[in-house]
Amino acid sequence: MGITYEDFLDLDYEPTDEDLVCTFRIDPATGMTTEEAASRVASESSNGTWAALQTGADFTDMGATAFSIDGDTIGVAYPAGLFEPGNMPQILSCIAGNIMGMKAVDTIRLMDCEWPEAIVSSFDGPLFGSSVREEIFGVDDRPITATVPKPKVGLSTKSHAQVGYDAWLGGVDLLKDDENLTDQAFNPFADRLTQSLALRDDAEDETGEKKSYLINVTADTQTMLDRVDEVAEQGGEYVMVDIITAGWAGLQTVRERTEKHGMAIHAHRAMHAAFDRMPTHGVSMRVLAQISRLLGVDQLHTGTAGLGKLANEDTVGINEWMRSDLYGTTDVLPVASGGLHPGLLPDLLDATGTNVCVQLGGGIHGHPDGTRAGAVALRAAIDGYVDGKSIQEVADETSELAVALDKWGTETPR
The missing domain is CATH 3.30.70.150 (RuBisCO large subunit, N-terminal domain)
Known part of the structure; x- marks a missing residue:
């Protein structure tokens, strides 16, 4: 036949x-x-x-x-x-x-x-998912926040860690490496890990809040595993992986190792647009997000619902799928990032809800009064939203937010 x-x-x-x-x-x-x-x-x-x-x-x-x-x-x-x-x-x-x-x-x-x-059921799925908010940071009523030091590459280890420290003091939860930063001579991985976690501990002592660090372990698979072990040994709660460029098999192997340490995976989607930007060809971000959930990431960048600097996509639909029931598999915490600033927070959270991670880079470090003031502005905007206040009401109470609104308003950058 x-x-x-x-x-x-x-x-x-x-x-x-x-x-x-x-x-x-x-x-x-x-x-x-x-x-x-x-x-x-x-x-x-x-x-x-x-x-x-x-x-x-x-x-x-x-x-x-x-x-x-x-x-x-x-x-x-x-x-x-x-x-x-x-x-x-x-x-x-x-x-x-x-x-x-x-x-x-x-x-x-x-x-x-x-x-x-x-x-x-043949895949591990996420270990934490959105429960990282409560299990790591002890909060469940607001988005957690993250920032990438700017310029995103080129800073010395000392300067990188200091930017994180200033952001932590201003109210940010997570310092995050850029997707381009791994183990370059100007900012070696091991030194950055040690110095950043030391300042994280200082920031926790000064603020009374839990802080953490999304250090980029992306490399060949064996090096990633070695770096995961190193982060765990020094008391890190997270690793970050550029999941597309590192590859699905590499991610799967990292997921097995992080579970042994009880660590969460923050997934950056660099290179996703090579697959999903053209609307007629390739693989949609929705499918890439599905694969990421099956393989076990806890946090995944999914866009800004058209409010940031990147091309528009179905952020809301993707986020809903990642939170949906999937035979009991743990959910994934969406990360909104890319061209955000405090003036965009009300519209963003209206679209995504508060069970998210909000990441600002230039929208913090570009604040006229510096990183700490930019972090205060972000945190005030988020806390005010959760409390049901308008952003202008919060700005009237928080000078750092007022300055941010004077600089950026509510305009979307390009």
């Missing part, structure tokens, strides 16, 4: 609870119908090829089925048995592999996935 493209299209098929269901947006190549293109997507991403195939009696059919077509949107169902449990690279090699370059489509975008329990 032969296998042909037509075997991968069945518009009467009803996906089962054990299928991984993927939604794609496609633009068929010239001269090809949507049905023909859909069958080729299902074929190439499972067990078909361009030529008719002969199979024997012992063949196990792991073919995907293109089961729905709605304009340029198609649904493809994959049997769970096609995938190795706990192996995200293998899964993505199927659902976002060769099909991204096949000539049957001019463009193809993986828009969304519905993950069956059999696949979800």
Whole structure:
């Protein structure tokens, strides 16, 4: 019996609870119908090829089925048995592999996935998720806050740690490395870790609040594991990983190590736009967020609902998915970052809710009166929002916020 493209299209098929269901947006190549293109997507991403195939009696059919077509949107169902449990690279090699370059489509975008329990349960998921707010910082009624020292690379270790100290004293919860900063000569990893955590301890003593540090451990996988161990030995609660550039397999291995230390993972999404910026091609941020949750990040950058400097995206929808029930898997704390300042906080929190992490860089360090004043302005804006006050009411009570509003108003930067 032969296998042909037509075997991968069945518009009467009803996906089962054990299928991984993927939604794609496609633009068929010239001269090809949507049905023909859909069958080729299902074929190439499972067990078909361009030529008719002969199979024997012992063949196990792991073919995907293109089961729905709605304009340029198609649904493809994959049997769970096609995938190795706990192996995200293998899964993505199927659902976002060769099909991204096949000539049957001019463009193809993986828009969304519905993950069956059999696949979800094969991954660890987050250790903390949004509970980091309470378990690490002892708060559950406000967003936690973070900042990256600016300039984001080039500061000496001493200056980097001092910026963190000033921000902590002003009310920020988390010092965060930039995605570009790892172990450069001007600011070595080991020195930065030691000096920053020492000033963190001082800031905790002075403020009476818990503080922490998102140090970037991104590197080859073995180096990341060594750095995770080093952070744990010095009393760090978090590590940060550039999850796209480090790779899904590397993230998965780091997740196993951080659980041994009871540490949280802050996920930066640098390079995500290479996959998700073009609306007609690639992999959506929604899917990247889903993968990140399965693999176990606790905090993930998801955008600013169009209020910051980065391109607009479905921040609210992504955040809702990350908080949704997924067979009991722990949720993920969304991180809003990229061109934010205190004047944007009311609109941001109206869109995202308060169960988030809010990160400001230039919106703190660009304050006319310096980093500490910028941190005070941020914290005042957040605390005032939680208390139901308008930002102008809070500015009338907090001079640092008034100065920030005079400088930036409520305008979105570009």
